[in-house]
Amino acid sequence: MDLYVAALGFGLISVSVIAIAAVGFTMQFGITNMINLAYGEVMMVSGYAAFYVNRAGVNIWIAMFAGALAGAVLSFLLNRFLYAPFQRKGTNLIGMVIVSLAASLMIANLMLPIVGYYTSSYVVDQGPLLRSNGLVLTTAQIAIIAVAVILMLAIHGLLRYTRLGKAMRATAANPTLARNCGIPTQRVIDVVWLITGALCGVAGVVAGMNSENFAVSSGASYLITIIAAAVLGGAGQPYGAMIGALIIGIVTELSAAAIAPEYKEVVAFAMLVLVMVLRPQGLLAKRGALAAAG
Amino acid sequence: MTTFRSSLRVPAFAVSTLAVLLLAACGGSTSTGGGLGSGPLLEGVLAPFSGADASFGPRYLAGCYAAALSINGAGGIGGRQLSCQQFDTRGEPADAVPAANAMISSNSNLMGVVGCTSDEASTVVPILDRSHIPMVCMTGQSEFNKTSFKYFHRLVPPDSFDAYAMIGSALFGPNHAPYKRIALVFGDDIGSQNFVGPAVAALNKLGVTIAINQAIHLGAASYRTEVAAMLQTHPDVILTETIGSAGTYMKEVQQQNGGNVIPFIGTSATIDPVWFQQVVDAIGLPAFLANYTAVDLRLSLQGAGYDEFLTELTAADSKFSGSNALTYKGKSPTVHLYDGIILTALAMVAANSSDPTVYNPKIFEIANGVSGATVVNTFKDGVAALKAGKSIRYVGAAGENNFNQWNNSQQGYNLVTMDKDGNEQVVGQLTEAQTQKIIDAGGNA
Numbered sequence: 001m002d003l004y005v006a007a008l009g010f011g012l013i014s015v016s017v018i019a020i021a022a023v024g025f026t027m028q029f030g031i032t033n034m035i036n037l038a039y040g041e042v043m044m045v046s047g048y049a050a051f052y053v054n055r056a057g058v059n060i061w062i063a064m065f066a067g068a069l070a071g072a073v074l075s076f077l078l079n080r081f082l083y084a085p086f087q088r089k090g091t092n093l094i095g096m097v098i099v100s101l102a103a104s105l106m107i108a109n110l111m112l113p114i115v116g117y118y119t120s121s122y123v124v125d126q127g128p129l130l131r132s133n134g135l136v137l138t139t140a141q142i143a144i145i146a147v148a149v150i151l152m153l154a155i156h157g158l159l160r161y162t163r164l165g166k167a168m169r170a171t172a173a174n175p176t177l178a179r180n181c182g183i184p185t186q187r188v189i190d191v192v193w194l195i196t197g198a199l200c201g202v203a204g205v206v207a208g209m210n211s212e213n214f215a216v217s218s219g220a221s222y223l224i225t226i227i228a229a230a231v232l233g234g235a236g237q238p239y240g241a242m243i244g245a246l247i248i249g250i251v252t253e254l255s256a257a258a259i260a261p262e263y264k265e266v267v268a269f270a271m272l273v274l275v276m277v278l279r280p281q282g283l284l285a286k287r288g289a290l291a292a293a294g
Numbered sequence: 295m296t297t298f299r300s301s302l303r304v305p306a307f308a309v310s311t312l313a314v315l316l317l318a319a320c321g322g323s324t325s326t327g328g329g330l331g332s333g334p335l336l337e338g339v340l341a342p343f344s345g346a347d348a349s350f351g352p353r354y355l356a357g358c359y360a361a362a363l364s365i366n367g368a369g370g371i372g373g374r375q376l377s378c379q380q381f382d383t384r385g386e387p388a389d390a391v392p393a394a395n396a397m398i399s400s401n402s403n404l405m406g407v408v409g410c411t412s413d414e415a416s417t418v419v420p421i422l423d424r425s426h427i428p429m430v431c432m433t434g435q436s437e438f439n440k441t442s443f444k445y446f447h448r449l450v451p452p453d454s455f456d457a458y459a460m461i462g463s464a465l466f467g468p469n470h471a472p473y474k475r476i477a478l479v480f481g482d483d484i485g486s487q488n489f490v491g492p493a494v495a496a497l498n499k500l501g502v503t504i505a506i507n508q509a510i511h512l513g514a515a516s517y518r519t520e521v522a523a524m525l526q527t528h529p530d531v532i533l534t535e536t537i538g539s540a541g542t543y544m545k546e547v548q549q550q551n552g553g554n555v556i557p558f559i560g561t562s563a564t565i566d567p568v569w570f571q572q573v574v575d576a577i578g579l580p581a582f583l584a585n586y587t588a589v590d591l592r593l594s595l596q597g598a599g600y601d602e603f604l605t606e607l608t609a610a611d612s613k614f615s616g617s618n619a620l621t622y623k624g625k626s627p628t629v630h631l632y633d634g635i636i637l638t639a640l641a642m643v644a645a646n647s648s649d650p651t652v653y654n655p656k657i658f659e660i661a662n663g664v665s666g667a668t669v670v671n672t673f674k675d676g677v678a679a680l681k682a683g684k685s686i687r688y689v690g691a692a693g694e695n696n697f698n699q700w701n702n703s704q705q706g707y708n709l710v711t712m713d714k715d716g717n718e719q720v721v722g723q724l725t726e727a728q729t730q731k732i733i734d735a736g737g738n739a
Contacts, residue, residue, distance in 0.1 A: 003522055010518035017515065117348035118568045121541065121575040129549055136522070136550055211515040212576050213541040217345055221513050256519040262482040262509040264519075 005134025007257040008250065013141050015249030016148030017207050021222065022229035022241035023155055024199030030236025031172040031192045034083055035097050038104035039226065040219030042197065043204030045107065046071035047214055048115050050205045051122060060122045064205045071201020072194045078103060079193045111216045119213035144206050151199065155238055168192060172236065228272050234282025243283055247271060330372025331648035337362065337378050337635055338397050340418060341409030342385035346512055346538040349568040354409050354432065355380050356619035357628040359610035360603055361635035368674035371639050376405065383414045390414030394421045406430065406638040408631040412453065412485030419443055426650045428657060430634030432627055435488055440700050445654055449630040449695055450591055451704030453485070454492035456561045458732040459589035459707040460533045461496050462724040463559050467587060467709055475505040477529035479536060479543065481512040486535050489561065493533065496736035505529035512539045521546040532558040540569060541576035548577045555581045560588040567621060570716040579714060590718065591626040592706040594693035598671035603632050603691035624718050626692065633690035637661055640676045640688055661695040661703065663687025
C-alpha cells in the first residue's frame, strides 16, 4: 500500500509538469487554431535559457523567470513571423501542422550545435525528504506542485475575471465577430502567444528539474504526453487540459506500481484511446472555446 | 594477291585483339591484384551522433581520425589518402537505414565502415553486407555471435559477456564480500535488454537472488515509482546501464534512500565522460566515487601498437578541433575501431586490390595471422613487411585479435572505477576461471 501512496505523490509531480505545459498548448490551439508541434522545442529553448542563467550562479527558482521570458518571446516570434503569415494565406490545418513540424525540426537542429549533444542539469537544492502517510516528496518537488497550482489559479483568474480573459474567450469562439465588436483580436492573439509561451517556458524549466537531466531531444518526448493530456481533456479547453494532466500523471505512476514500469506509458495512452472512443470530443465538452468548466 | 577475305582478316584480328584487351582491363578489378586504384578513400563512421546514444559516435570518430593519420602518414594506401566522415543514425533503425543508404550511394570510394551499434546494426549490417562493404561493428547483439554476414567483423565480445563480467564483479570484485541480492535495472530497448537474459540465466544457475528485474523506459521524465519499487526489494547492488537516464534514476535512489546510494555496477558503455558527468551532477562526486564500479574490455594499452595509436590520437585532438579525441585514449571502442581500420587498410594492401570482394577475406588472415606470419604493430610496418613479400599478423593498439569462424574476437575483462576527473582506473581483473564459470552458468548466450 505504501508504494501506491508514494506513486500517488509522484504522480502529483508529473501532473504539475504536464498541466503547466498542456494548458499553454491547448490555449494556443483554442484561440489561434494552431497545433504547435514546436511546443516541445520551445520548452527546451526555455529550459536552456534558465540553465545558462542558473549556471551563472542564479538560483533556479529565479532563473525560471528567464525561462518564462525566453518561452514568451520565442513563441511570440514564431507566431508573428511564421505561423500567422501562413494562416493569413489560408493554409489549412494540416498545412499548418507541417509548418509547425518544420519549425520544431529547425529549432532542434539549430540548438544542437549551440548547447551540445549531451544532457545538462540544473543546480537545484532538493531540500529534505518529507515522509507523511506514505507520501515521499522533497521540498523542491512540493514547490513544483505549488508553482503549478499557482499558475492554474492564475489562468483561471485571467480567463474568468479579466477583460483580457473575456477577449480571449470571445476571440476563440468567433474571431470575426469579436473583431467586429471592437476587440483587437490581433493584439489578443499576440498576448495569448506571450502568455502561453511563458507557460511553455516555465514548463520547460520544471520538466528539467523533474528529470534531473535534459537534452534537446527531450522536447519531442514531452510533446506526446502534452498532446495526450490536451486531447483527453478536450482540445482548446484549458480546464480540460488540467484534468487530462491529472489523469495521465496519476495513471502512469500508479500503473508503474501496479503492473511494471515499462507499461506505464502504454496504460496512459490506452486510457486516452478509451476516452476518445467513449467521448471523442474529450472529457469536457467544447461548449465554446475556453469556456469555464461546469 | 590480297583477296577480299584476307583483306578483312587484318582489321578483324585487330578488333578482336582490342576487344580482348578491353575486356581484360574491365575485368581487372575483379581479379586478385587489380591494383589499389587512385583518388581519396573514405572510412564511414555509421553511428549515433545525436539522440540518447549521442556519446557513441564521437569516440568512434576519434579512432577513425587516429587511424587515418597513421595511414596517411605512412603514404596512404597505395598513395591514396584516407579520410573519415560521420553518418548519424540517431540511434534509431528508422534513421539508420536512410543514413546507410545515403552513405553508400554518395560515396563510391568507401574503404570500410566502423560503428554500427546495437541500436541499428540489425538494419544496417545487411545493407552493408549486400554492398560488399567491410565493416567493423560495435554491436554486442547476440544475433551476430554466429553471423553469416561475410563483411561483418567484431573486435569486441557480445553484450551478453558484459553481463557475465558484471556478475563476476558482483561476486568476485575487490573490496567487498560477494553481493547476495542483485537488482537488474536496464532500459527497455534492444541494446539494453541484451544483458538481461544472460544475466538472469547466470544468476539463477549460480543461486544468487535477483531482487528485482526492472526494465525502464529510457528518456522518461522521472523514475520515482520505479525506484520506490526497487528499494522495497532491498538489493545489495544494482547492475545497470541506462544510458541517458542514469542520472535521473540514481538521483531518485539517493533521495528516497535517505541520502544514500546503493552500490551500482555499470556496463562498459557507462565508462564514458557524458555518463560520468550526468551521474555526478545528479548524486554528487563523493557518492559516485564510493559506489560506482564497471566492467571494461581488457585492453593492453601498451606496446608499439598503442604508442602509435596514442601519437596519432594526440595529433587528431589538435588537428580536428572539437573532436576531443584524446579524451578517448583509454576507451575500448576508440582503440578497437582504430585497429579495425588499420586491419582493413592492410588487407587492401595485402590483396593489392581496391575491390572489397578481394580484400575482405584478408582482414581475417591479417588479424589472426598465418603460420610464419611476421607480427607488425603499425600500418607503416605492415606495408613494409608486405612489400618485402612477407605475410603479416597485425597486433595493434588493443593487442591481439583472434577471429573465430564468425569474425568475432574478444580478450577478457577488467574491473574498473573512475577517478574524480572521470578517468578509468583498473582495480581488478576477472580470471579466466571466474569468467568461464559465469559464462557456463549463463549458457554462453
